[in-house]
Amino acid sequence: MxxxxxxxxxxxxxxxxxxxxxxxxxxxxxxxxxxxxxxxxxxxxxxxxxxxLSSNDYLGLSFDQQLLEEFKETYGLPLHGLGSASSRLLTGHFEEHAKLEGLMTEAFGRAALVFNSGYHTNLGVLSALADERSLIVSDELIHASIIDGIRLTKAQRQRFEHQDYKQLEQILIQAQNNQDIDKVFVVVESVYSMDGDIADLRALVELKNKYPKTLLYVDEAHGIGVFGERGLGVAEEQGIIGKIDFLVGAFGKAVASVGGYLICAPVIREYLINKMRPLIFSTNLPPVNAAWTFFTFKKMLGMxxxxxxxxxxxxxxxxxxxxxxxxxxxxxxxxxxxxxxxxxxxxxxxxxxxxxxxxxxxxxxxxxxxxxxxxxxxxxxxxxxxxxxxxxxx
The missing domain is CATH 3.90.1150.10 (Aspartate Aminotransferase, domain 1)
Structure with a gap:
């Protein structure tokens, strides 16, 4: 005992x-x-x-010794030392971080912002963007990290039954007619980690377009690397990669690294750099991690x-x-x-x-x-x- x-x-x-x-x-x-x-x-x-059969190493990259040797030969070690020693807004932003975000911007076609983990991403994005005149409507099976991020907001909150888009639409209709609500954030995952089921992102984009107050937040943590022609996720596979307002994901699974990311409009990226507390007040990822992520992400695109x-x-x-x-x-x-x-x-x-x-x-x-x-x-x-x-x- x-x-x-x-x-x-x-x-x-x-x-x-x-x-x-x-x-x-x-x-x-x-x-x-x-x-x-x-x-x-x-x-x-x-x-x-x-x-x-328990890890999230979906492409088998984390134990690929040939890949590791190629990385060492390409980059050598250490890269600017093994620690960033500061937040990105002080002295912790290195060339490796900029190159990684540049690669992701090129791949996704929109601005990219990298964070220390998928948890940091989900904790900080919604808590920075949603205010007391916002409504967050989430699938009942979203990940704990998103739930924690929602709890930090001042927004109103509602849940809809798992993958029940008819119920979601009823909530959106009510919100559209509510003068006290300026923005509605619809929050889902592309692949749900407990059931392994896949969201119909096309249907969600249609709902977003139908109700002008709506913004769409999709977590691709379990979709990145696995779905789509270039492995950019379910959004790529379903042909709507440029139509999701906030496309987030993690490097700790198929990409075999560490960190999280957001794909968004440039104005959102700049806003978060100024307002997102987990970004502003965290020591940045070491440059060697950013270099490894750049390397594995680039490999992933062709797998x-x-x-x-x-x-x-x-x-x-x-x-x-x-x-x-x-x-x-x-x-x-x-x-x-x-x-x-x-x-x-x-x-x-x-x-x-x-x-x-x-x-x-x-x-x-x-x-x-x-x-x-x-x-x-x-x-x-x-x-x-x-x-x-x-x-x-x-």
Whole structure:
């Protein structure tokens, strides 16, 4: 049992931890050893190497040693030292940051602004842009980082049921006729990380155009690198990349780096540089990180074969799980196997780990009660021969 030690003020925390443990929802860090071929080993357990099916390394770039060697040969180390030592508005803005934003502006066709993480991005953009005369309307399954950003605003808030655009339109109609509301921010993700389903961004753009107060905010954290001819995300694949007001994403997944970004109009970029607190008051990313992101992002643009391989793997696995009579929602490289009860999801994940597949249970409060699951996160370096034996343990 967790104890409060000698400080009675800690007792409530100890009691809450005990409650979390009884709910089979206790979280803790694991010491993980990795090889260069997509396998991992838990340092504290007797299990051998396991195929990593839990990371967000969708293109398999993070363990690509050839890519790392090419980066070292191209750039050398260190690049202006290994720390930026300041915020971007003081002395922490380097050539590498400008080059990265330039590459992204060229790729997306609009202004780009880079942040320290996807979390910083979602925390800061809406809290800077939305005021008391704004309404933020969000899908009920948006990521926690967006929720935290919304909580920091002075805006009015409403949610609509997941992917229910008819309900969303009713909210937009009311807001359009409300004289106390100047702007309506519609906030969604392109790929939802728990169900692996994909938003109909075309339909959302149509709604945005239909109701003039509306601005569209789309988080492409799980879409960048995976969808679109050049890997620019679901917005590119659906042909509306220039029609979304705020297109945000993260480098920590398919791009195999760290940081977040926003694609927007130049006036929005300048406004955020002056108003966004997580940008203004954070030490900037080290230049070596910006250089690595530039390198991997540029590589990503041409990885069409890897994207197609990942798509086919996703189709094959999802269909095979459905054929076993299991609940497996979504249409993407995120393949959830829904079991319902927390303990059942935990037991299934342990069985898969013992069979050599590193998957993790996803439980409440990350997903709703009764929706516990094992989430399989695929990457392009996998083969069907590696993946197919997993089915015997679902």
């Amino acid at each position: 967790a104890t409060a030690g000698n400080n009675p003020l800690y007792q409530s925390y100890a009691e809450e931890l005990e409650h979390i443990k009884k709910q089979n929802s206790f979280r803790f860090f694991k010491d993980i050893e990795r090889d260069n071929e997509g396998y991992i080993k838990l340092a504290t357990q007797k299990m051998g190497l396991m195929l990593d 069409r074969q890897e994207r197609e391989s990942l798509r086919q793997l996703s189709v094959n696995l999802r269909q095979a799980v459905l054929d076993k009579g299991l609940d497996c929602p979504g249409q993407s490289h995120i393949v959830p196997i829904v079991y319902g009860a927390n303990q059942l999801a935990v037991n299934k994940s342990l069985a898969m780990q013992e069979a050599g597949f590193y998957v993790l249970p996803i439980r409440y409060p990350t997903v709703p009660q009764g929706q516990a699951r094992v989430r399989v996160s695929l990457h392009a370096a996998l083969t069907w021969e590696q993946l197919e034996p997993l089915l015997a343990h679902c």
